[in-house]
Amino acid sequence: MFEHCSLCFRVRMTAALKRLHLQETVVLDDDTDTLVKLVGKRQIPILMKDDGQPMLESMDMVRHIDGIGEPVLTGPERPEISAWADVTANQTARLTWPRYPLLGLPEFATAAAHDHYIMRKRKVLGDLVAHRANTQDYLRELAPRLDELDDLIESPQAVSGRLSLDDIRVLPLLRSAAVVKGLQFPQKVRDYFETMMTRIGYQPLPAV
Numbered sequence: 771m772f773e774h775c776s777l778c779f780r781v782r783m784t785a786a787l788k789r790l791h792l793q794e795t796v797v798l799d800d801d802t803d804t805l806v807k808l809v810g811k812r813q814i815p816i817l818m819k820d821d822g823q824p825m826l827e828s829m830d831m832v833r834h835i836d837g838i839g840e841p842v843l844t845g846p847e848r849p850e851i852s853a854w855a856d857v858t859a860n861q862t863a864r865l866t867w868p869r870y871p872l873l874g875l876p877e878f879a880t881a882a883a884h885d886h887y888i889m890r891k892r893k894v895l896g897d898l899v900a901h902r903a904n905t906q907d908y909l910r911e912l913a914p915r916l917d918e919l920d921d922l923i924e925s926p927q928a929v930s931g932r933l934s935l936d937d938i939r940v941l942p943l944l945r946s947a948a949v950v951k952g953l954q955f956p957q958k959v960r961d962y963f964e965t966m967m968t969r970i971g972y973q974p975l976p977a978v
């Protein structure tokens with residue numbers, strides 16, 4: 771996993787909700803070899819099951835972990851939440867990707883790993899510094915999205931009323947968005963974020 775990766779956080783939060791131990795290994799951003807050795811390609815997250823078999827899709831990993839013992843993600847799922855998550859993940863990338871390498875995260879612990887990330891993200895998004903300079907514009911554009919979520923949240927304990935895959939879709943995106951210093955969550959979004967992070971026992975990432 772990478773510490774900054776929201777898809778990895780889906781898996782981590784599921785294990786935490788289930789009070790199951792998940793042995794986490796953060797790889798350096800340029801450590802493609804380890805990933806290729808495990809699954810034949812560069813992809814994150816990878817879950818190595820207890821039987822030694824790897825899994826590659828984060829939602830499959832979530833379902834697998836939730837299926838151990840009594841499931842907890844049994845509440846309703848709403849198409850509006852999936853749609854919100856799809857749009858928001860695209861919209862927040864230009865705010866979050868340029869910030870991750872500033873947070874002192876373990877996947878960027880060497881200069882080579884750090885530069886590897888910068889180079890590969892620059893290919894997708896363009897100049898990361900220029901994106902950081904546009905922060906205020908991007909935050910203005912994101913505000914209606916957060917208001918939309920505020921209207922959709924049914925409870926601080928579960929976005930759709932009872933814990934479900936909807937929480938797995940939403941919470942990791944909020945954790946990522948919260949790396950933007952100055953980003954204000956609307957009241958219900960803030961309550962939901964704080965309640966859920968406390969429940970799973972994770973601190974937010976630093977904000978810059």
Ligand SMILES: N[C@@H](CCC(=O)N[C@@H](CS)C(=O)NCC(=O)O)C(=O)O
Nearest residue numbers: 775777812813814815826827828829
């Ligand atoms: N559908 C996969 C997508 C996984 C994925 O896109 N992972 C990204 C990281 S967020 C990745 O491996 N990117 C390649 C890279 O980091 O070089 C899942 O949900 O697990």
